[in-house]
Amino acid sequence: MEWSEVGELPCSIARSLAVVGDRWTLLILREVFSGVTRFDAFRSRLGISRNVLADRLHRLVGEGILEMRPYQEAPRRHAYELTEAGADLYPVLLSLMAWGDRWRAGPEGPPIRLVHRCGAHVRPAPTCEECGEPLRAGEVRALAGPGLLSPRRRRAQKPS
Amino acid sequence: MEWSEVGELPCSIARSLAVVGDRWTLLILREVFSGVTRFDAFRSRLGISRNVLADRLHRLVGEGILEMRPYQEAPRRHAYELTEAGADLYPVLLSLMAWGDRWRAGPEGPPIRLVHRCGAHVRPAPTCEECGEPLRAGEVRALAGPGLLSPRRRRAQKPS
Numbered sequence: 001m002e003w004s005e006v007g008e009l010p011c012s013i014a015r016s017l018a019v020v021g022d023r024w025t026l027l028i029l030r031e032v033f034s035g036v037t038r039f040d041a042f043r044s045r046l047g048i049s050r051n052v053l054a055d056r057l058h059r060l061v062g063e064g065i066l067e068m069r070p071y072q073e074a075p076r077r078h079a080y081e082l083t084e085a086g087a088d089l090y091p092v093l094l095s096l097m098a099w100g101d102r103w104r105a106g107p108e109g110p111p112i113r114l115v116h117r118c119g120a121h122v123r124p125a126p127t128c129e130e131c132g133e134p135l136r137a138g139e140v141r142a143l144a145g146p147g148l149l150s151p152r153r154r155r156a157q158k159p160s
Numbered sequence: 161m162e163w164s165e166v167g168e169l170p171c172s173i174a175r176s177l178a179v180v181g182d183r184w185t186l187l188i189l190r191e192v193f194s195g196v197t198r199f200d201a202f203r204s205r206l207g208i209s210r211n212v213l214a215d216r217l218h219r220l221v222g223e224g225i226l227e228m229r230p231y232q233e234a235p236r237r238h239a240y241e242l243t244e245a246g247a248d249l250y251p252v253l254l255s256l257m258a259w260g261d262r263w264r265a266g267p268e269g270p271p272i273r274l275v276h277r278c279g280a281h282v283r284p285a286p287t288c289e290e291c292g293e294p295l296r297a298g299e300v301r302a303l304a305g306p307g308l309l310s311p312r313r314r315r316a317q318k319p320s
């Protein structure tokens with residue numbers, strides 16, 4: 001299987017990775033969530049090449065994660081801002097941050113602390129909406145959902 | 161900046177991405193969380209080349225995410241199993257799945273449903289441990305933590 005086919009799998013993890021699985025993309029989104037919106041600011045903060053940055057921003061716009069808002073006419077310049085789908089990637093970044101805080105922080109502790117608007121320091125962990133317990137791997141079962149059919153079977157089901 | 165330097169940034173997201181930011185790595189881990197442990201099973205389920213798979217498994221073992229357990233002597237074969245650090249990546253996969261379920265599922269709905277041991281269908285969302293509300297981007301502030309110093313400053317602080 002080629003990477004370009006991964007987004008076609010009947011798997012929501014694969015479909016998400018087809019959008020954000022590129023190694024620079026989540027770092028670019030980290031900057032957006034920190035309030036960075038402009039090409040040159042991304043570039044100086046991440047130190048990546050113009051070509052790679054332009055390509056990743058273009059893809060994120062094409063995938064509906066970022067949208068471009070003009071802020072200057074001559075020369076024309078755009079700010080990149082999160083769409084609703086983009087803002088919804090926040091839990092992905094939080095979960096990566098939580099893992100890094102726990103397993104890669106070094107003796108001095110985590111580099112950043114998150115404070116919720118309720119005033120509490122937060123260590124994000126996904127919880128069950130029903131019982132409130134943290135979701136651990138051995139305590140969650142995966143069942144077939146309505147969209148599990150493979151693309152081939154789905155095609156075969158379509159009326160001809 | 162080269163990708164190889166990303167793990168050196170004083171940022172827990174970057175440090176996590178240095179471990180799992182490779183595009184195939186999280187799909188390999190998805191298989192491990194589904195109970196797959198053997199090289200040939202990874203290969204047939206993911207359809208990736210032997211070389212890429214061997215390289216990614218080797219790195220995951222080196223990073224302390226997977227560990228090898230021998231299950232056959234002649235020829236020698238190993239199963240790959242999650243360490244505690246590896247099991248702790250579950251929220252990363254859950255958050256990717258939740259995003260894909262919401263934004264890439266298609267009209268027929270999500271391919272997989274998760275059921276917590278309490279019996280509830282779960283849509284994983286990170287919540288504040290204190291007030292129980294979902295953590296949304298605009299409602300969480302990032303403050304400097306104890307590990308924010310850059311590696312250079314950290315080196316400069318070390319007694320010589």
